[in-house]
Amino acid sequence: MNIDFERISELITKGQIEQLQEQTNQAIETGTEPAILLNKGLLPGMDKVGQLWRNGDMFMPEVLRSAKAMSKAMDILRPHLSKDDMGSAGKMVLGTVAGDLHDIGKDLAGMMFEGAGYEVLNIGIDQPNEAFVNAAIEHKPDVLGMSALLTTTMPRMGEVINSLKESGIRDEMAVIIGGAPVTKEFADEIGADLYAPNAGSAVELTKQYFAQNNS
Amino acid sequence: MQISVMPKTNLTMSTRTNYSIQQTPHFQILSDNQKERIYNGMLRTLQYTGANVHHEGARELFKKAGCKVDGIKVFFPSEVITNALATVPPVTEVFPWNGDESKKITIEKDRSYFGPGPTPPNFIDPDTLERRPYIRKDASTVARVCDALPNMGYVQSLGSISDVSNGLADVYEFADMVRNTTTPIMSWSFTRNGCRDIHRMAIAMAGGEEEFRHRPNYIFYGEPISPLVSDFHAIDKCMYCAENRIPQVYSPCAIGGGTVPATHAGQLVVALSESMVGVIASQLISPGTSVIIGGVQSILDMRNSIYSYGAPELSLLSAAHTEVVHYCGLPMYSQSGCTDTKKMDIQSAMEAALSINAAMMSGANFVHDNGYTESGMTGDIFQAVMADELIGMARIIEAGIEVNEETLAVDVIKNVGSGGHYLYEDHTMKWFRKHWQPTLMDRNSYESWQEKGQKTMKDRIIEKTRNLIDNYEGPNNEVPENADQEIEKILQEAEVRIKNDPES
Numbered sequence: 188m189n190i191d192f193e194r195i196s197e198l199i200t201k202g203q204i205e206q207l208q209e210q211t212n213q214a215i216e217t218g219t220e221p222a223i224l225l226n227k228g229l230l231p232g233m234d235k236v237g238q239l240w241r242n243g244d245m246f247m248p249e250v251l252r253s254a255k256a257m258s259k260a261m262d263i264l265r266p267h268l269s270k271d272d273m274g275s276a277g278k279m280v281l282g283t284v285a286g287d288l289h290d291i292g293k294d295l296a297g298m299m300f301e302g303a304g305y306e307v308l309n310i311g312i313d314q315p316n317e318a319f320v321n322a323a324i325e326h327k328p329d330v331l332g333m334s335a336l337l338t339t340t341m342p343r344m345g346e347v348i349n350s351l352k353e354s355g356i357r358d359e360m361a362v363i364i365g366g367a368p369v370t371k372e373f374a375d376e377i378g379a380d381l382y383a384p385n386a387g388s389a390v391e392l393t394k395q396y397f398a399q400n401n402s
Numbered sequence: 403m404q405i406s407v408m409p410k411t412n413l414t415m416s417t418r419t420n421y422s423i424q425q426t427p428h429f430q431i432l433s434d435n436q437k438e439r440i441y442n443g444m445l446r447t448l449q450y451t452g453a454n455v456h457h458e459g460a461r462e463l464f465k466k467a468g469c470k471v472d473g474i475k476v477f478f479p480s481e482v483i484t485n486a487l488a489t490v491p492p493v494t495e496v497f498p499w500n501g502d503e504s505k506k507i508t509i510e511k512d513r514s515y516f517g518p519g520p521t522p523p524n525f526i527d528p529d530t531l532e533r534r535p536y537i538r539k540d541a542s543t544v545a546r547v548c549d550a551l552p553n554m555g556y557v558q559s560l561g562s563i564s565d566v567s568n569g570l571a572d573v574y575e576f577a578d579m580v581r582n583t584t585t586p587i588m589s590w591s592f593t594r595n596g597c598r599d600i601h602r603m604a605i606a607m608a609g610g611e612e613e614f615r616h617r618p619n620y621i622f623y624g625e626p627i628s629p630l631v632s633d634f635h636a637i638d639k640c641m642y643c644a645e646n647r648i649p650q651v652y653s654p655c656a657i658g659g660g661t662v663p664a665t666h667a668g669q670l671v672v673a674l675s676e677s678m679v680g681v682i683a684s685q686l687i688s689p690g691t692s693v694i695i696g697g698v699q700s701i702l703d704m705r706n707s708i709y710s711y712g713a714p715e716l717s718l719l720s721a722a723h724t725e726v727v728h729y730c731g732l733p734m735y736s737q738s739g740c741t742d743t744k745k746m747d748i749q750s751a752m753e754a755a756l757s758i759n760a761a762m763m764s765g766a767n768f769v770h771d772n773g774y775t776e777s778g779m780t781g782d783i784f785q786a787v788m789a790d791e792l793i794g795m796a797r798i799i800e801a802g803i804e805v806n807e808e809t810l811a812v813d814v815i816k817n818v819g820s821g822g823h824y825l826y827e828d829h830t831m832k833w834f835r836k837h838w839q840p841t842l843m844d845r846n847s848y849e850s851w852q853e854k855g856q857k858t859m860k861d862r863i864i865e866k867t868r869n870l871i872d873n874y875e876g877p878n879n880e881v882p883e884n885a886d887q888e889i890e891k892i893l894q895e896a897e898v899r900i901k902n903d904p905e906s
Contacts, residue, residue, distance in 0.1 A: 247704040288631060338523070338564075368523045387707050
């Protein structure tokens with residue numbers, strides 16, 4: 188059976204989650220190579236989304252819907268993909284630091300990463316430092332994301348980074364931080380690898396980071 | 403038979419001159435029926451969806467009052483809500499610490515006070531005009547400049563101090579501001595401890611605890627998290643204010659399409675519900691303590707994922723929210739004079755002008771964020787100075803037109819007749835000074851504008867602001883010595899507190 192990759196891409200851009208899941212399952216059942224499905228169907232769909240978003244032709248809720256569709260399709264596809272097939276899109280652990288109950292920015296960022304093909308483990312709000320470190324040890328993420336909306340909770344991010352160092356796993360992942368009072372300077376100060384001023388730019392910055400560091 | 407006859411006077415000829423109607427022109431967005439439906443939406447939400455309250459003591463309080471508590475979620479039956487609304491006082495006064503009656507605040511219907519807003523991380527440097535982190539000296543600058551601005555009815559700091567011990571930005575801010583303005587401050591804090599430190603300073607300025615209770619001299623600002631979450635510190639501070647009879651604001655930043663529905667009616671339902679948790683807590687603890695609700699009501703810009711402070715929806719939502727809050731019998735904390743732009747420019751003036759006039763015409767009681775730029779990320783004293791002028795203009799519109807025999811001036815019109823002019827009339831002498839006079843707007847002739855250096859509005863705003871910063875002393879030297887010492891002592895103790903426990 189011929190798989191209509193353009194149709195798959197279109198289901199991504201239109202954010203039609205259930206239909207995309209059906210098509211993805213069907214493609215796998217009929218023997219389509221998972222890497223080809225990813226590279227010819229899903230990723231071009233998300234590229235198109237990125238392009239429409241940058242041109243101002245798509246809006247946040249539409250992009251998130253597309254990202255959700257991508258994420259659901261990836262859930263089906265992931266067991267069939269090798270590490271090489273995945274490219275830079277790997278695993279992410281994400282949470283809001285202790286004492287902070289804000290979650291919308293973090294959740295937006297998480298959804299954007301899912302849209303880029305990442306497997307995102309969102310550990311939630313008000314997470315103690317150990318929770319980040321334990322999740323990092325257990326899940327071996329490529330990216331660890333932390334969020335804080337309060338100047339009083341921001342220092343927790345630096346503490347988590349120190350704990351990662353003490354556990355000897357700091358260099359195994361890129362650390363990205365964000366939140367309204369967080370700045371590039373603060374990220375540098377505490378030794379984070381990346382700072383994203385908003386959810387939309389987080390994925391792009393991470394991609395650039397890996398492109399530079401893997402070259 | 404003798405009949406006594408009362409002489410005829412103007413007064414007996416008609417009832418018209420026996421009364422004058424007190425009417426403040428306000429516009430209306432919602433019908434009574436719409437307000438009722440939004441109010442009922444709040445009742446339904448609090449009763450069936452409930453709100454998360456991350457505070458055991460508060461949950462106990464709610465439970466005792468008849469609420470259903472399930473884990474951290476509290477469900478509020480409507481009688482708990484209506485009982486709370488019934489005890490909110492119709493009027494509360496807030497007094498400047500030096501007794502200046504002209505700066506007294508009366509929290510009641512149809513009175514409005516404009517001011518800046520709290521806690522952006524950045525500030526526009528008054529010397530370089532560049533954005534940088536907000537530092538300690540900015541708090542006294544903002545306090546002093548706003549003390550001098552006639553249309554700033556209360557003061558907030560326009561920032562969060564970055565260069566003091568982490569966790570003490572709140573306390574240092576109040577310490578410096580209260581000594582640089584007599585205009586009542588709206589303070590904020592991280593925790594109950596910060597609240598207590600600030601309160602002790604206010605008591606020192608009032609001259610004692612009894613004096614404070616009799617004549618409160620500041621208002622506290624607290625904020626739940628949208629949607630429908632009261633975090634531990636938010637509700638803990640709210641309870642502290644109620645215990646100490648500190649007038650307080652309890653209001654969320656509701657983000658349309660983000661933390662609340664994209665429909666305006668749905669946004670108002672959620673925002674009202676979030677505030678109501680604080681209203682109920684305050685009234686259960688201390689019936690009759692003053693509480694103000696409202697908050698930032700605007701939309702998530704779905705293209706740039708920012709919370710828009712210049713959107714027309716901000717004004718529409720805030721005006722409608724004002725009506726619903728007044729329907730509940732509560733005072734409204736609204737917003738205006740803010741912008742999404744990064745630098746002082748035409749956009750910042752456009753957005754400020756529209757929102758200030760809308761807030762004025764909505765009848766909101768406290769209108770904050772005058773001086774916010776970059777979507778609430780940067781405080782800008784120049785924007786506040788510009789807003790002050792706009793507020794003055796909007797006040798003229800809100801003041802309406804007085805109509806009576808004297809202002810109709812039919813006799814004066816008869817005297818002048820056709821042709822001629824009114825410049826020599828006593829009537830003109832008496833009334834012309836009521837016309838508004840600009841301090842920033844240019845009304846020069848072309849020639850005198852040239853002569854005076856061809857200044858643009860931007861030039862004039864900078865000049866006026868820097869002039870105030872450099873030359874207006876403020877009330878710093880009027881601060882009683884013992885109060886000054888007490889404030890320094892409280893700051894030192896706060897340093898010890900935060901050193902012993904950085905999260906206190």
